[in-house]
Amino acid sequence: MTPPPPARATALAGPSLPALRTVPAERWDVALAGAFLLVMAVERIGSAGRLHGGLPLALALSAAVAGPLAVRRTRPLAGYLVGAAALSAEALFVLPSPVSPYADLVGLYSLGLYAPRRRAWFGPFAALLGMAAYFADLGRAYPVIPAGVLFLWLLGWAVGYGSARRAEQREAARLLLRREVVAEERARLARELHDSVGHTLNVVLVQAGAARRLLDREPERTRELLHGMEHTGREALDDLDRVLGLLRRGAGDGDAEGAAPQPGIADLERLAERLGRTGLRVRMRIDPAARRVPRSLDVSAYRIVQEALTNTVKHAGAGTVAVTVRCSAGRLAVEVCDDGRGVPAGYAAGRGLLGVAERVSVLGGRVEHGPGEPGGFRLRAELPVP
Numbered sequence: 001m002t003p004p005p006p007a008r009a010t011a012l013a014g015p016s017l018p019a020l021r022t023v024p025a026e027r028w029d030v031a032l033a034g035a036f037l038l039v040m041a042v043e044r045i046g047s048a049g050r051l052h053g054g055l056p057l058a059l060a061l062s063a064a065v066a067g068p069l070a071v072r073r074t075r076p077l078a079g080y081l082v083g084a085a086a087l088s089a090e091a092l093f094v095l096p097s098p099v100s101p102y103a104d105l106v107g108l109y110s111l112g113l114y115a116p117r118r119r120a121w122f123g124p125f126a127a128l129l130g131m132a133a134y135f136a137d138l139g140r141a142y143p144v145i146p147a148g149v150l151f152l153w154l155l156g157w158a159v160g161y162g163s164a165r166r167a168e169q170r171e172a173a174r175l176l177l178r179r180e181v182v183a184e185e186r187a188r189l190a191r192e193l194h195d196s197v198g199h200t201l202n203v204v205l206v207q208a209g210a211a212r213r214l215l216d217r218e219p220e221r222t223r224e225l226l227h228g229m230e231h232t233g234r235e236a237l238d239d240l241d242r243v244l245g246l247l248r249r250g251a252g253d254g255d256a257e258g259a260a261p262q263p264g265i266a267d268l269e270r271l272a273e274r275l276g277r278t279g280l281r282v283r284m285r286i287d288p289a290a291r292r293v294p295r296s297l298d299v300s301a302y303r304i305v306q307e308a309l310t311n312t313v314k315h316a317g318a319g320t321v322a323v324t325v326r327c328s329a330g331r332l333a334v335e336v337c338d339d340g341r342g343v344p345a346g347y348a349a350g351r352g353l354l355g356v357a358e359r360v361s362v363l364g365g366r367v368e369h370g371p372g373e374p375g376g377f378r379l380r381a382e383l384p385v386p
Contacts, residue, residue: 025073033069036103040066043099051095058097061090065100072110077119080107084126088133096134101149104130105156112160120164123157187358224277264298265291265325268305272323275309281319282309287326297383300359301325301334304367307352308336308379317341318376332383338376356381 040062048055064086068079087104090097111123128150135146208229215222263271265286272282290301305323312321318340326333349357353369356379360367365383372378 026070029072030070032072032106033066036066036069036099036106037063040097040099040103043097047095052093058090058094061086061094062097062100065090065097065103069103069106069110072107073114076107076111076113076115077122080104080111080123081126083107084130088130091134092136101134105153108153109156109160112157112162113164114160115164117165120157120161123161124154127153127157190355262299263302264295265293265301266298267302268323268325271302271306271309275313278313279319280309280313280321283320283322285322285324285326287328290325290327290332293327293332293385296363297332297385300363300383301332303359304334304356304379304381305336307356311350311352312336312338312340312377315340327385330385332385333380334383335378335380337372337378339374340376342375342377343371353379 041059044051044055044058044062048058051058065083068075068083071079083104084107087100090100108123108127112120115123131146131150131153135149268284268286272284275282291298293301305325309321309323312318318338321336321338324333324335349369357367360381360383363383365381367379367381369377369379
């Protein structure tokens with residue numbers, strides 16, 4: 001006898017476990033209610049001779065006890081109240097069923113688990129009233145039994161209520177973490193736009209102003225400035241494309257940042273050359289050891305210098321700026337000093353310096369800025385090297 005083909009064997013094996021997992025929870029609740037009703041109906045039919053109110057009434061009350069379990073997730077309070085009332089009526093007017101109290105226990109647990117916080121607290125009081133009705137006769141002779149049952153029922157409610165509250169706390173923590181991650185990502189992208197695109201646009205504006213002033217007097221110099229503006233504008237577009245790549249990366253476009261890497265300490269000479277086109281003289285001193293720091297420090301050092309030089313171009317009116325980057329004793333030190341007009345009255349850190357402080361803080365370093373010793377403005381940041 002040949003065995004059936006694999007497809008036939010799979011069909012005979014019934015639904016797979018993943019298929020069962022896709023069944024809506026409400027359908028499982030309907031199945032649970034049906035199972036309780038079936039067992040209770042069999043028990044009621046078997047004890048039909050002892051039912052005081054007759055079999056039809058007993059079956060109707062069994063349906064009222066088991067049926068609300070079908071809505072134990074969507075209408076937990078209403079379902080439990082109906083089931084508890086039917087259970088009390090069954091005990092008072094027909095005959096207590098040995099199965100229906102367990103349906104009531106499932107309903108009370110579901111009330112604590114699925115009902116909102118305030119509505120869930122109706123559960124213990126409703127359970128107390130239901131127990132009083134259920135044990136109206138037995139409780140007088142054996143008070144320990146209803147007390148023990150009530151304890152177990154309240155324990156079931158407490159387990160459901162505690163599980164729900166822990167789930168709420170986990171969800172609140174998840175949402176808080178998500179908001180923090182989104183806020184950090186927005187701040188990071190804002191820093192990237194400010195540091196890269198903002199810097200190059202400021203250089204373009206300075207060059208455009210110089211070209212306007214020299215247009216009639218020095219056409220050759222004006223041509224050089226316009227050429228520099230074109231070159232700087234292309235760099236601004238490259239920076240903007242890289243930052244937009246950071247945004248697209250979350251949508252599955254791959255590692256856009258890897259295609260256009262962020263600049264580092266090795267690119268500071270090119271930055272000084274760019275600023276030189278504006279008429280600012282940049283003296284750059286870079287320790288060879290500083291070129292071997294980790295990538296996070298490498299990028300941060302470049303951005304710190306870039307922001308300091310941008311502020312020099314925008315606000316200082318300086319002719320010369322000195323940049324020093326050195327690495328020693330496990331610290332990367334970045335210092336930028338200019339010979340400009342210094343710190344004005346009412347000086348307060350702007351968006352760029354606040355971004356520098358955020359970068360340095362994330363890396364566990366410290367930053368200070370203010371008047372330089374011979375005048376002008378000075379910014380110094382120290383970053384620990386891991």
